[in-house]
Amino acid sequence: MSGILKIAMIAPPWFALPPKGYGGVEYMCSYLVDSLVDRGHQVTLLSSGENGTKARHVRTREVPQGERLGEPMPDVLHAAITRSIVDSLDVDVVHDHSLMGPLLAGERTVPTVVTLHEPVIGEYKEYFQLLGDTVRLVAISESQRSLAPEMNWYGTVHNGIDMNDFRGASRHSDWILFLGQCIPHKGLHVAIDSAREAGVGIRIAAKCGEPAELEYFESEIRPRLGDGVEWLGEVGGRRKKQLLAEASCLIFPIDWDEPFGMVMIEAMASGTPVVALDRGSVREVVRDSFSGIVCDKVSDLPEAIRRAAQLNAEDCRAVVAESFTSDLMAQKYENIYRSAMGEQRSFHL
Structure with a gap:
């Protein structure tokens, strides 16, 4: 498979992209989105607050929820909002960086790729194990992946910057x-x-x-x-x-x-x-x-x-x-998206 990909990118609800201060996941998402657009793909970003990326943007909340970081409800509501938005989009793949959002992956006819941004231990590990093959997991280092080698990993992609x-x-x-x-x-x-x-x-x-x-x-x-x-x-x-x-x-x-x-x-x-x-x-x-x-x-x-x-x-x-460049990161994610899409199409034949 080759050609333009249509990607829905779901960021966490805490900070705008790119963030003005703290926000490692949001920085990573910003660089990935911009590099994918530069490579010719159609990216729809679902995130809170203003958009400073090159992607088409759908705002999930007017105000980013960083002041409530650690509370469950902002992430729960974010997942509920993104559910209806994704259903309305014509996309090839969903790439989710949120915590609650991957729970909805099993409902979709397109594959959901999930990047894990935390150590894969304890309840965090158990959660993604329970999601099984409804999600395609990506590690951000081999060290992280080695904590749970039995998980449904689709690849390891180091974060990158411009x-x-x-x-x-x-x-x-x-x-x-x-x-x-x-x-x-x-x-x-x-x-x-x-x-x-x-x-x-x-x-x-x-x-x-x-x-x-x-x-x-x-x-x-x-x-x-x-x-x-x-x-x-x-x-x-x-x-x-x-x-x-x-x-x-x-x-x-x-x-x-x-x-x-x-x-x-x-x-x-x-x-x-x-x-x-x-x-x-x-x-x-x-x-x-x-x-x-x-x-x-x-x-x-x-x-x-x-x-x-x-x-x-x-x-x-x-x-x-x-x-560790953002273009190299985007190339590797392209390969993962195409792999997931090919498997999904075969599965639905």
């Missing part, structure tokens, strides 16, 4: 950057302690608004502020890209099985190396001693911060250009 969105600075500053969410498993307290031990300043650009984030901030982060530790809060857009380009390294001291980690490829695309703990997808994304330093234990981080300053910015960018 290299043109990220430019390196003429020179790096002497401070390091933490960019992410203010929660324990992202390791912000470890990042601060490691920066201090390495004798460098750290700037913290972190989402911090949910109750669990605020609790962690008050107990572990606020007492560590000052003395070379600068809290910036949540950032996005040009400010985020400027920070990524100017930092001497991005520190990524995670304490969980990270499925991918968009911020790592954003940093490398900016010519900035990544210093990370070896969990989840890190070794798939960061080329150790080339585009960053991968550490086995927390005590290795301070020395890795010092070593990272010697790595070459163009080497960092080369890793992204080779393996």
